[in-house]
Amino acid sequence: MIGHLSLILGFQLLGEVIARSLGLLMPGPVIGMVLMLLLFIAKPWIATAIRPTAQGLLGHLSLLFVPAGVGVVGHAAALGSDGLAILLALIGSTVAAIAVGAVTFSALARITGHADD
Amino acid sequence: MPMTEFQEIWSYLTRDPLLWLTATLVAYAIGDSLFRASGRKPYVNPVLIAVTVLAGALAVTGTSYTDYFEGAKFVHFMLGPATVALAVPLFVNLSKVRKSAVPIIGALFAGSLTAIVTALGIAYALGVRGQVLISLAPKSATAPVAMGVSESLGGSPTLTAVLVILTGIIGAVVATPLLNLLRIKDWRARGFATGVASHGIGTARALQVNETAGAFAGLGMGLNAILTAILAPFVVRLFF
DSSP states (O other): HHHHHHHHHHHHHHHHHHHHHHSSSSSSSHHHHHHHHHHHHHOOOHHHHHHHHHHHHHHGGGGGHHHHHHHHHHHGGGGGGGGHHHHHHHHHHHHHHHHHHHHHHHHHHHHTTTOOO | OOOHHHHHHHHHHHTTTTHHHHHHHHHHHHHHHHHHTSOOOTTSSSHHHHHHHHHHHHHHHHHHHHHHHHHHHHHHTTHHHHEEEEEEEETTTTTOOOOOOHHHHHHHHHHHHHHHOOOOOOOOHTTOHHHHHHHHHTSOOOHHHHHHHHHHHHHOOOHHHHHHHHHHHHHHHHHHHHHHHHOOOOOOHHHHHHHHHHHHHHHHHHHHHOOHHHHHHHHHHHHHHHHHHHHHHHHHHHHH
C-alpha cells in the first residue's frame, strides 16, 4: 500500500518536474498518468499489484472536486450581470459537446468495423 | 457550556485544519448517501450537494474560503495522485483503446471543437463580450490547462476555474440522461465524450457507472487538455 502510493506520487512528481523543466502547458499529473501507463505496458504485473490502491483513490474521485467546488460559490459574483448568459452557454455547450462527441465516436466505430464488443 | 469556553474551543477549531477537513468528508458522505437513496439518479449529484452544504456552513459561521481551504487542501491535493491512478483503468482497457483509434481521434476533434465554438457562440449571441467571453473558451479542459490557456489569451484564470468546475458538474448531471436519450449504448463512446466535454468531474461520474466508460473518460480528458490548448486560440480569434 505504502509502496504503491509512493510509486503513484513518484510518477506525479516526475510529471511535475518534466512539465516545469520543459515549460509544458500539460499538467504534471497528466504527464505522470501517461508515464505510468508506459510502465504498465512494459511491466504488466505492476498494474495488477497497484490496482487496489488505484481503485481506492478513484472510487470517490468526485469527493476530490468538492474543495474547488466550494471556491466557485465565492466567485459566483465574478460572473456579474453576465451570469445567466454564461450559465446558458455552459449548459448548451456541454450538452452539444457530449452529444456530438458520443455520436461521432459510435458512428466511426461502426464504419471502421470496431463497434462495441 | 459558558460562552467564553465555547469561543475558546471555536477559535481553536478555526485555527486547526481538522474542522473543515472533517466537514468536507461529512458533507460528501451526506451527498453520497442522498445519491444512493435516490437510486443513483444523476441529478442528485454528490459534489453539488456537498458544495451547497459547505457553502452554507461557511456563510453561517462567517468562515473565509482561505480558512476553509486550510483543511480542505488535503482532499484537494489527492486530485493529482488520482489523475496518475487513471493509468490503471486505462491499462485494463488498453486493447479496446487500441482498436478504437479512429473513433477516438474523430470524437476528440468533434467534441473539443463543439465545446469551444458553442460556448463562445451562445454567450456571444446573449451579449457576452470581452474578457469574460475569452475566459469561457477553454472551460471543457481540465482546470490547470484551462487556466493557462485563458491567461495566455487575455482571459481571467480565476473566472475560467469557476467555469471549468461548473462545466464539470453540468456534464456529470446531464451525461447519463442525454446519452440514454440519444440511445448510445457503447460505453467507450459514452465515457469518451463525457471526459472530453467535462474533464475530471465527468470522468468521476463515468467511473461510477462503468470501468470502461471511466477509462475512456480519463483518456478523453487527457487528450482534450492538449487539443483545447491548440484549438482555443484560433476559435477565440473568430469572435474578436
